[in-house]
Amino acid sequence: MSFPSASDLNATWSYIQPGLEFILGAQGDQGVTSKMYMNCYTAVYNYCVNKSRHGATATSIAASSENNSYALAGAEIYNKLDEYLIQFIRGLSKEANESFLEFYVRKWTRFTIGAGYMNNVFDYMNRYWVQKERSDGRRDVYDVNTLSLLKWKSEMFNGNADTLVSEVLTLIQKQRDNEIVDTSLVSTAIKSLVFLGIDTQDLKKPNLVVYINYFEHKFLEKTGEYYSRESAQYLQDHNVVDYMKKCESRLAEEISRSNNYLEEHTKKHLLDVLHVVLIEEHAPEMYAQFLTLLEQNETEHIQRMYKLLYRLPRTLDPLADTLEQYIKDQAAKALEKIKAASETAQSDGKPVKRAASGAVDPKTYINTLISVYNQYNDVVVQAFSKDTRFIKALDNACRHFMNKNCIATPTPKSSCKTPELLAKYADAFLRGTSKESDTVDMSPDNLMVVFKFLNDKDAFEEYYRRSLAKRLINGNSKSDEEEESILQRLQEENSIEYTSKMTKMFSDMKASEDLKSSVKEHISESVVKDFNPLTLAQSMWPFNHLADYELKVAPELQDPFDKVVEIYGAKHNGRQLKWLWNHGRAELKANLARKGKPPFLFTVSNVQLMILVAFNKKNTYTFKELHSVVGTAKHIFEAHLLPFTKYKLIDQSPVGAEFAGNDDTTFTLVDEYKSKKLRVNFISAIKTNETKTEEDEASKEIDETRRNYLSACIVRIMKSRKTVKHNELINEVLPQTLSRFQAKIIDIKRVIDQLIEKQYIQRIDNNTYEYLS
Template identity: 50%
Template sequence: MAEKLPKSDDLKATWSFVEPGLQLILGSDSVATVTPKMYMNVYTAIYNYCINKSRTPTQDSSYGSGSNSTTNASLVGGEIYLKLQQYLIEYIQQLEKKPEESFLQFYVRRWVRFTIGAGYLNNVFDYMNRYWVKKERSNGRRDIYDVNTLCLLTWRDFMFRPNLEILLEEILTQVELQRLHKIELNMEISFAIKSFVSLGFDINDLKKQNLSVYITDFEKAYLDATLKFYTEESDEFLETNGVVEYMKKVDTRLAEENSRANIILIEHTKRPLADVLNNALIERHVEVMYEEFNNLLDQKQTEDIYRMYSLLQRVPPTLEPLLIKFEAYVKQQGLKAVAELKQSQAAAESMGAASKKYQALLPKLYIKTLLQVYERFNEVVYMAFGNNPLFVKSLDNACRDYINNNSIAMPGIDNNGPTVFKGNSKTPELLARYGDTLLKKKAKDSDATADMSADELMNIFKFIADKDAFETHYRRLLARRLINGNMVSEEEEESIIQKLKEFNSLEYTTKMSNMFADMKASKDLRYWFKEQEESDNTDLNIFVLSQTAWPFPQFKQPFTLPDELLGTKEQFEKLYSEKHSGRRLKWLWNLCRGEMKANLARPGKPPFILTVNLFQMSILLPFNKRETYSFEELHEITNLTPEHLESCITPLVKYKLLIQSPEGSENTGKSSTKFTVVKEYKSKKMKVNFMQGVKLDQKHDHDDAQKEIEDDRRSFLQACIVRIMKARKVLKHSALINEVVQQSHARFQPSVGDIKKAIDLLIEKEYLNRVDGDSYEYLA
C-alpha cells in the first residue's frame, strides 16, 4: 500500500489507496498484516475525502437522495458508501473454504475474522458513520446503515442465506454426534449459532436486538431435531430398561442439555427447549412412571421417588395424579396396618387370658400403628418431596382418613370400599386412653411408656375428626387420675392441656384447669379437717369437686353407708356447712375407694392391705361379725342393687378372699348363694387391689362418656344455629346447613340429620320460625 495519501477530491485515487487496507482489515489469505500506520492512513484518506467533498458544492452528493444540489458544508459520503457496499459483496463472494475443511469450520473461521474486521472497519469509516449515515437515517433512509451493520447485512445476504441449508445441517449433525457422545462439545457450534443472533436487525432501531433470524432459521429446526432425537431414544430405551434406569437416564440427559444450552444457546431458547425435553422425556412416558410409583413406595426407595418427583415437577400438571396416587397409597397402608393389628387382636382373644393383657395394650399398640404409618410417609414427604405443601396436604388427608375410619375405629367398615364418616369412630377414645397410659403412674412395668410421648399424642390428635370426643374421654380419664392420685407428674398433665389449647377452643381445657384448682383446694381442705376432727379412727382423704368442671354424674342408686364410716361423714358435713354456708354436698359413692387391713395372713405375718371401692368395703366390713353371709343378707345390709352387688362381689370371689357356695358365676347373683371369708388368705402380694375386676363401673363410664358427647353436641349445634341466625336474621335451609357444618368441622363432623333435629328443637323453643317453606327466620 502506497504511503503517500491520495488527493482528497479524487474518489478513484482514494478508493485505490484504501482498498488493499480494507482487504487486510477484513481478513486476507496473504501473510501481510495490518499495521498501525497503514490503519491510520486508510482512516485519514477516507476522512480527507469526506471533509473535502463536504466543503465543495457538488451534485448528487447525497447517494440518490433526490436533492438537486447542496450548499457549502453539506455532508457527503454516498459515493464512498456505494464503493464500500460493492466491495463487501465481492469480498464475501470470493471467500473459499480449504479442501480439508467442512463448511461449518470454514464458516466459523471466516465469520469470526470477518466480525472482528467489521468492527475495525466501522472505526475506519467513523466520520462517515457519524455524519453522513446519521443524516441519511434521520431523513428516513432505512436502507442506509452504519458500516458494522452494513458488513453484517452483506454477510447475511451473500454468505449466510445462500448456504443456510448446509450450515444448519452441519450444526444439527454436530449436536447429534455430541448427544451420542461420539465427539466432544466444541466452540465452533457456539460461534455459528451466535451468528444467527448477530444477523438479525431491527431496521428502525439498529441498536435493538432482533432475533427473527435466530428464531426462524435456527431455533425451530433445533427444537424439532431435539424432539425427534429424544422421542426415538426414550422409546427405544424403555423397551429394554426399567423405569428407575430410565429416570436416571433422563436426569443425565437433562443435565447434558442444560450444560450444552448454557454454552451454545441464548436465553430465549432455554424455555422452549425445556418444554420440548419435558414433552419427549416426561409427558410422553408419565404413565409408566405412575405405574412404578407404588413399587417405589413399597420398596422405600426414597432417592428414586425424589428423582420421579423432580422430573414430574418440571411439568406441574403431571403432579396432580401423583398426589392422588400418594394419598390413596398412604390411606391403603394405614388401613392395612390397622387390619393386621386387628388380626393380632383376634388371635390374642382366642388365647383367653392373654387377651386381657392385649386389651390393656390396645390403645398403645393402636396409636403406635397409626403413628408408624404417618411417620414413615412424613419422612417420604420431607426427603422425597421437599415438604411440598401439596404433598403435605395429601398426607394429612390420607392420615385423617385412615385414622378416623378403619376396622378398629369403626368395626365392620370395609377397608376396600369408599370411606364414609359415620360419627362413631373409636379413635378419639383410644387416643385418650393412650394419653391415660402415658400419664398414669405404674407400680410395675416402668418401661411400658418409655417409647410413648406427648408429641405422639398430639400428632394423632390433629388428625382426628371428633376432637370433642377425645376431649371428653381425656377429661374423664384425667379426673380419674386426679382423684386416684396416680399421675406421673402435674407438669406433664399441664403440658398436654397447654398443647390442647393451641389446637382447640378453651371450653374443655378451661374445665381441666378448674379440676386442678379443685384438687389444690381439696388438699387445703383436708389439712383444715384434720385440725378440726374430733376422732382419728378413720383416715379420710376427701375431694370436694365443682359439679360444672368434673365429668361425674350424681350417684342416684340406693346405698347404705357402713356404720363404721357414718360418723366421719356426718362430722365432715357439719364442719363443711359451717365453713361454707349455702353449699350443698352431693356424695359420689361410686367413686369412693379405700384401703382395709385384713388380718388373714399366717401367724407372724403382717396384715394384708386390701384396696377396694366403697361398695366392696361395705360388703367386707360385716364379715368382722360373722364368717358367712348370703347374697340376700348382703343386699339388705348394703342396699345396693343386685347388679352392683354382684359386680362388686365377683372380684372378691375370683381372687379367693370370699368362698362362694355353690360355685359358678351363674350362681353369684342368686339370693341363697353363701359367701364365707377365708381364714387364711394366700397371696404373694401384701397389697391386693380388688377394684380392677369391677366391670359395671367401666361399662357405665363408657356409656356416660357417650351420653356426655351427644349432649354436648346437641347443645353446640343449637348454639351454633342461634349464633348464625342472629347474625343473618333470615336464611335458606341449605345455606344454614352448610354454615353449621363449616363452623362445626373443627370439633366434630355433624350429620345433616343431627342438624335438622337441632333446628326442629329451636323451632319448638320459638327461637326460629319457618318462612317460605325453605327458609328460617330468627325470632328471639
Template identity: 70%
Template structure:
C-alpha cells in the first residue's frame, strides 16, 4: 500500500503521492502563491519551483494509465489504449485562478489604474512561470483535448489571461479606461504623468484580446472596443475645442505653428502607446480636428501670404493641408487664379507703359510691345511662381499643374496677345521674334544678355498654337540663313533639337531640311565657281562679281510658296554666274525648274564715291538696287523711264527700291514728283559718317504685310490639311463613328500643334464628304469610304 504525503509546503523534500489529487494540489498551491506574487510580491525559489514542476509531472505521468473497457473485462483481454491525465488538476487551477484574482486588493491612496498595472505586471510574469510548471500537462493533455475539439481548454498562460480578462478587466473596464484617458489628457495639458501606467494598461488590452476559437489568429477586439474607440472620441473632442479656442484668440500663422507642435507631440505619443491598427485612424482624427475643420481659415490667409511672399508660412500651410489630400485642391485652384491675376496686372503695366512711350514720341506709333519685354515678362512671372512651387509646395504635381494651367492661360490670353476679342493669339509670333532677337549675329550682347533658348522653351511649352510659332520661326530662320545673319549654326541647331524634343521630329522636319539646303548650296557654289574660273561657262574674267553665293531652296520646305512677280533684268556684267548656276543645277537635277527669289537676295558692293585718299564705301543693297547702281557704271544720269526699262520689275516695286538712294542723298532727283522724265544723277562724292551703308532697311513696300497675310494663309491651309489627315486616319481605323465621338477624338490629336475649334472640324468633315473620303449615315454618324 502506497503512503500519501500531506505536506503543505512545496519546500518539503517529500513529494505527494502521484495518485492523490488533493495532496498534489495542496503541495503545489503555496508555490503558486509565490509564483503569482500573493506572498507580499515575493518570488518563488528554485527549489520550490522544481518541486511544483515535479509534483505536477508525477501526477500527470503516473495518473495516465492503460484503460480498460467493459468488453476487455468480459473477454479477459487488455486494451492497449492510453488515457492522459490532467483534467482534475486543470479544473483545480481554473478555480484557483478565479479566486486568486478576486482576492487581489488595492492599496490605500492607490488609483485603480495604478493597482491594475501593478498587479497585471506581476500576474503576467507569474503566469509565464506557472505555464512552465504545468508544461507537461500543456504539451500532452491540453494539446490532445484541443485537437479533439475542446476549444474551452487552454495552455496555462492563456488560461491565466482569460481569467484575468473575465475577473479583473471586464468588471472594471470603464474605470480603467476612464483613468487611462484622464492621464493622457493631463499629458496633453503638459502635466507630468507616469507614462508607464498608460502604456502598460493599453498593452494589457492587446494581450487580453484572445480569440478562444483560434488562439493563433491575431485579434485586437478588446483593445479596439474598450480603448481605441473612446480614445479616438476623446482626441476629437479635445482638439476640436482647443483648435477653435486657439483660433479665436490667435492668427492663422500662429495656429499653424501650434498645429505642427501638437502633431509632433501626438505622433510621438502614438508611437509610445498605440498599436499600428490605431495609428491611421488616430492621425485621421488629428487631421480632421486640427486641419480639415479649419481649412477655410487657412485658405483665407493664403492669398495674403502670397502677396507678402511669406514662403516659409506657405510651406507650413502646404505641409499641414497635404496631410489631407482633398484639402489641397482649393489651395491649388487659388494659386492658379492668383497667378492669372498677377500675370494680367504685369502685362497690363507693360502695355500701358508702351502706349505712354508712343504718346510721348519715344516710340513709333503702332510699334507695340517689344518681343523681348513681352517674353521676359512672361518668364519673370513663371520663374516667380515656379520658385514658390519648388520651395513651398515641394514640386507637388497638383501645384505644378496649377502653375502650368495658369501659364497656359495667360501666355495665350492676355491684353497684349489678344488685343481684340476672338482674335488669334500673337504670342507665337512674338515668341518667334524673341528667338530671332538672340539668334541673329547683328544683335548687341548687351541687348540679349537676358534672352536665351531656355526662356524660349519655357514659353513654347505653354503656347497653344505651336504651328503658328513654327511658321513665324521658320520665316525668321529663313531670313537668317539667306542673309547669313545666324549667330552660330550650333546655336540654331540646338534650338531646333530642343523644339523637336518638346514636340516631334515632324514638327521640325522643314527646319532641318532648310539646313540641308544650305549645305547643298555650298557644294553647288563651289561647282559654279569652278565652271566660271575654268572659262567653260563663258567669260569669267569680265564678271564684276567677286563672291557669288547662290542658295537653292526646296519650295515645299521654305516659307516662300507665293513668289512675287519681279521680272528683274539681270545686268550683262552679272550674267555669267547666273547662267552657269542654271547650267550646273540642270546638269545635276534634270527636269527641275529654278524660280528666282529676287526679293530675298542681297548684295554687298564697293562704291568709289569717297574723297581722294579715303577707302570706298560698302553698300548693302537689294537685287533691284544692285541692278540700278550697276547701270550708273556706264553714265551718271538716267531718266526714270530709262532706268526702269534697264532694271525691269513692276513700277511700284522699282520706285520703292529707288527711293532710299534719294533719301540718303546718293542720287539727286530733278523733280519733286516722279515722272518718266525725272532725271536721277549719282553724286560724285558721297557723304556719310559710316563707310557701311544699308539701303535695304529704307525700302518701303507692302511686302511685310503681304508676308504676314501669307503666313496666316499658310497656317490656315496647313491646319485644314492636318485636320483632314487626322480625320481620315481615324475613320479608316474605326470605319463608322458618331459625330460627337469623331470630334472628341480629333481635338486631342491636334493639341500638340494647335487648338482646333469644333466649327473648323465640322467644316473639314464637310470637305471630306465632298471629296468622298467619308459619307453621312443618318443625321449623326459617318462611314469611311474604302
C-alpha cells in the first residue's frame, strides 16, 4: 500500500492498524515484518510532522489555546491508540483447555513484547507531544508503553485479579506439596504485578502497590496458614530433632522460592512469617528437648536448635537461662559427689585422699570446677558460636557455682573457701617438693580460669601471698620464671596494685642475695657452711614476730646473726630487725651413723637446730635444763622436741607423752641413729596450732583490708561530692569493690559509722552524709 495522506487522520490510522495487529500478536504467532514495521513508523511520523508544519485548525486551537501545534497533532492519534488498546485487550480470549493463569501469562508475555515495539512506532509522538504534555502538568498522558500497561491493568487485570492470584497461590501450594508445577507461570504472573504498579505522577519511581495489595498480603497469609498446619501435624508424628531438620529444609526451600520469583520487598516479610509459625510457635517444644540434648551431649542438634532460634533473637533468652541453670545444677551434682567421696571410703575400703584439714583435696576441687567449665565452654563455642548471650550464661553459672557450692560455702553465712583452695592448688604445682605425678593435670591456665570467676579476689591474694612467702623463704619454688609469670597474669587480670605486695616480696628476695654475699665474707665456715639470711619488709610479708618464739641462739652460731645485724644496720640506719624464729629452716650434718656410713642430713626448724646443737656439749639433759638452754615458750619447745623422741633420735626417760614436759624428765641423744634414709625431715612432724593461727590471721587481714578499702572508697566519693544521700553512696561504693570482693551492705554501713566517729563525714539528716574537710 502507498502511504496515506499525511493530513488525513483516519487514512493514517487505517494504514497503521493492520501493522499494530501483527505487532501485538492479534494474528497468532505471525509477527510483523521489518518493512511493515518501518511503514507504520513512517506513517505516524508523516502525520505528526505534517500537522506541526501546517498548524492546527481553529477548532483545535480554541479547544486548547495554551498548547502548540505539536500537542494538537499528537492528541488525535493518541486518542485513536487509546481506544484501539481497549478494544484489543477486551477481544482477547482464552482457549478451552487452559486455565486463566495460563491464558493470562501467554497473552501478557506477547502483549508486553508488542507494547515495546509499538512504543518505538510512536517514538516521534512520545518524544514531542507526550513529553510536552507531561511537562505542562498533564498526568493523564503517558508514553505508549506505559499507556499499554495501564490499559492492560484496567481491562484485563482489575476484573480478574482474584482469579489470577488464587491460581498463582494454588500452584505455589502444589509445589510445597512436592507436585511438579510450571514455575515460569508463577514467576511471569508475579512479575506482571510489579510492572502494573505504575505511579502516574512519577513514571520513573518504582511502585509495588499492585504487587503488595493483590499478591503479597494474600501470599503471606496463605504461607502462615500452610506452615502452621504442617508444623503442628509434623510434631504429632515426629520428634523435635526431626522437626528441626524439617524446619531447615522448609526454610531453605522458601528462600530459594523467594529468590526465584518474589520481589525483594517480600523476602523479609516471608521470613518473619516463617520464623513465627515454624520456630516461635514451637519454641516451647525445643526448650523442652534442650535439656535432653545437653544430657546426651548432642552438640550437633543443639547447634541446629540454636541456628533456628537465632533467627528470632528474642527466643534465645529462655534457652540461655535454661543453659545457665543446667550448668549450675550439673556443677552442684559434681561437687556434691566429690564432697561425699571425701567424707566416706571408696568401695574397696581405701580412704579417699583429703586435704590436711580434712576438707576436700584442693586439686580434686579445682579440677572439678575446671572440668565443668571446659565441658560447657566447648558447648558454647561449638554449638552456640560464641554467642554473647551464652557466654554470659556460662559466666554467670561459673561465677555462681565457683563461689557458692556445698564445699565453698557449706552454710549461707560462711565465707567462700574457693579462694583458699585455689591458693593451695597453686601452691601444690608451684612447690618444687611436689611429686610430678600429683601435678600432671594442674596448670596455671586452670588457676587463671577459676581466678577470673572469683568474687573474693582479695581473699585469694592473701592466701596466695602467704603460700608464696613460704615457698620463697624455704627456697622450694619449682621455678622463679613460673612464679613471676603467674604474678604477671594476675596483674593483667586485675591491677598492678593487686600484686604490689607480692612484687615487693620478690624485690626483698633479690636484695637478700646481696646481704648474703656481704655476710658470707665475714663468717667462718668451720661451723656454718652456708648461711642465707632474708630481710623481709614487715608490711609486705604475712609474717608476725611471735613472743613465744624468743629463741636463745647457741654461742657457736651467734656470730653470723650478729654480722647480719651489723652489716644491715650500717646500710639502713634506724631500721629495726626482728628475728622470725618460727620461719626458716636448717640442714644439719649428724655423725650418728655406723662406722663406714656417711653422716645423716637432718632438716630441722630453728628451735630444733638449737636443741641438737646443745647435745654437742653433753649427751643428756633434763627437760628443764634443755629448755633453759634453748628458750621459747614451753609448749613451743615441747612441740619441736617431740619429733626427735618420736623418731628415736633422742631417748626420753621415763617414756610416755605424759612425762615429756616434766622438769626432771631426761633426754639423751642416741649414739647411733638407725634410719634407712640419709636425709630425714623432722619439721613435718612438728604439731602446733600455727596452722589454725595462720588461718585466723589471714581472715583478720582480709577483713581489715576490706574495711580500709571501703573507707578509702567512701572518703574518695564524699570528697568529690561533698554531700551524698545514703542509697546513692551505697550504689556508688558497690561497683568499685567488684574487682576485689563483693561488699556487703552491712559492712559498708559499719564503715560509714566508723568514719563518722573519726569525723571524716557527718550525718546531716537521717538519709544524707556530708564530707568534713
